Amino acid sequence: MMAAPVEDKTPVSGGDLQAAVQELDGWVISITKRFRFEKWSDITRFMQHLAETIAATNHHPDVILDTGSKSVIVIVTTHSERTVTRADLEFARRLNEFKPE
Template sequence: MADKMDLQAALGKLDGWSAAEDGKHAITKTYKFDDFSTAFGFMSAMATQAEKADHHPEWFNVYNTVEVTLTTHDADGVTQKDIDLATKMDALASKLA
C-alpha cells in the first residue's frame, strides 16, 4: 500500500491543482481544451497511462472540459501515485493546449 501524503505538501508539488471540496482527501483539477475531440484524446491517452500505473482517476467530461479527481483509495488519501499521474496529465495537457 502507498503511503498517504499531507494534502498541502502534495499540492505544493503541483500547479493548478486544489483540494477536493467534498471532504475527500483528494486533489482536483479542471482541464479545458479547444474541442471535444481533444478532450477525449486527452482522456484516452491518460487512460492508457493510468492502466499501466494501475491507478485510475475519477473524471467527468462534458464537451471540451475534463474534471479530474485523484486519490488513492487503499491509502484513504493522496499518495505519490496521485502526484505522478497528475504530473503526467499536466504534461500532456500542455502539449494539447
C-alpha cells in the same frame, strides 16, 4: 439583523489534515484539476492519454466529462489510504504532460 457566524479559516495540513479526515466517515483527501479544451478532437486525444496513463500506472481516478464547458475534471486520491499519495502526484504529473494540438 443576525451576524454571520465566524468561520475558522485556519489552514489544516499534513498529519493534522490526515487525522481529521480519518475521523470523518466516508471522506477522503484528493486533488482535482479541470482540463479545458477548445476542440473536441483534443478531448478525444486527452481521454486516450488518460486511458494510457491509467494502464501504465494501474491508478484509477474519478473522471467527469463536462460537455457544456468542453472540459474533463480529474479527481485523484488513493482510496485505500483515504488521502493523496506519491502515486497520485505521479499520476497528476503524467496527465500534465498532455499537450493539445
